[in-house]
Amino acid sequence: MMRRIAGSLLLAIRRVGLWRRNIHVALGSRVDRRAVIGDCTRINRASEIGNCTIGAYCAIGGRLVVRSTDHYMGYPNIQDWAQVKVIGSDVAVAGKSKGEVVIGNAVWIGDSVIILPGVTVGNGAVIGAGSVVTKSIPPYAVAVGNPARVIKKRFSDEMIALLEQVRWWEWDVTTLRASKEFFETNLSEATVTEVVTLLRRLGMNLTDASAEGG
Numbered sequence: 001m002m003r004r005i006a007g008s009l010l011l012a013i014r015r016v017g018l019w020r021r022n023i024h025v026a027l028g029s030r031v032d033r034r035a036v037i038g039d040c041t042r043i044n045r046a047s048e049i050g051n052c053t054i055g056a057y058c059a060i061g062g063r064l065v066v067r068s069t070d071h072y073m074g075y076p077n078i079q080d081w082a083q084v085k086v087i088g089s090d091v092a093v094a095g096k097s098k099g100e101v102v103i104g105n106a107v108w109i110g111d112s113v114i115i116l117p118g119v120t121v122g123n124g125a126v127i128g129a130g131s132v133v134t135k136s137i138p139p140y141a142v143a144v145g146n147p148a149r150v151i152k153k154r155f156s157d158e159m160i161a162l163l164e165q166v167r168w169w170e171w172d173v174t175t176l177r178a179s180k181e182f183f184e185t186n187l188s189e190a191t192v193t194e195v196v197t198l199l200r201r202l203g204m205n206l207t208d209a210s211a212e213g214g
C-alpha cells in the first residue's frame with residue numbers, strides 16, 4: 001500500500017516537473033524512469049518510451065515505441081521472467097543493448113513509429129508514419145518505411161550546417177520571442193546568406209563559416 005502511494009506521489013511530482021518544462025506526455029504512456037525528455041517536447045498520444053534521450057521541441061505522434069534493449073537469442077529460453085522465476089537461472093536472457101536510443105532536438109515523429117536499440121535520430125529529422133527505424137538517421141533527413149530509409153533532406157547541406165550551429169532550441173524564451181522573424185522564415189525558400197543576415201540583425205553571433213553558403 002505504502003509503496004503504491006509513494007509510487008503515485010513520485011508520478012505526480014514527475015508530472016508537475018514535466019508540466020513546468022512545458023513537456024506533454026499523453027496519458028496512458030509508459031516512460032522508463034531513466035528516460036530524459038527535453039523542454040517543450042510533446043508526445044501527443046499514448047506511447048511506450050524505453051530508456052532513451054529525447055531532445056527539446058520534438059513533435060511526436062501517437063503509439064511511438066522506443067526500445068533500448070533486445071533479448072539474448074543464444075539460449076534455449078529467451079523469456080526473462082521464466083528464466084529467473086521458473087528455471088531459477090541467474091543468466092540474463094534479456095537486457096542486451098546495442099546502445100541507448102538518442103532522439104535529437106526539433107524532431108518530428110509521425111504516428112506508429114518503432115525506434116530500435118542503438119539508433120540516433122539527428123536534430124530536425126522527420127520520421128514518417130509507420131516507420132521502423134533500425135539505423136541512425138542524419139540531422140534534417142526525412143526517413144520513411146520499414147526499415148526506414150532517407151528519402152530526402154529538408155534543407156541544403158549548407159542550411160543544415162547553419163542550423164546545427166544555431167541550435168535555437170537552447171535559446172531562452174526571451175530570445176525565442178525576439179527572434180519571431182526567424183521562426184516565420186520558410187528556410188526551404190531562403191538562401192543561407194539571407195538567413196545569416198537575418199540572424200545577425202537579430203543579434204546572433206555566428207562564425208564566418210556559416211555565412212559562406214549560397
Ligand SMILES: CC(C)(COP(=O)(O)OP(=O)(O)OC[C@H]1O[C@@H](n2cnc3c(N)ncnc32)[C@H](O)[C@@H]1OP(=O)(O)O)[C@@H](O)C(=O)NCCC(=O)NCCS
Binds near residue numbers: 061127
Ligand atoms: C514523412 C512525411 C512527412 C513525408 O511527407 P512528404 O514530404 O509530403 O512526402 P511524399 O508524400 O511526397 O512522399 C514521398 C515518397 O515517400 C513515400 N512515403 C511518404 N510517407 C511514407 C511513410 N510514412 N511510409 C512509407 N512511405 C512513405 C511516398 O509514398 C512517396 O513515395 P514515391 O516517391 O515512391 O511515390 C509524411 O508522409 C508522413 O509520414 N507524415 C506523418 C503524418 C503523421 O503521422 N502525423 C501525426 C501527427 S504528429
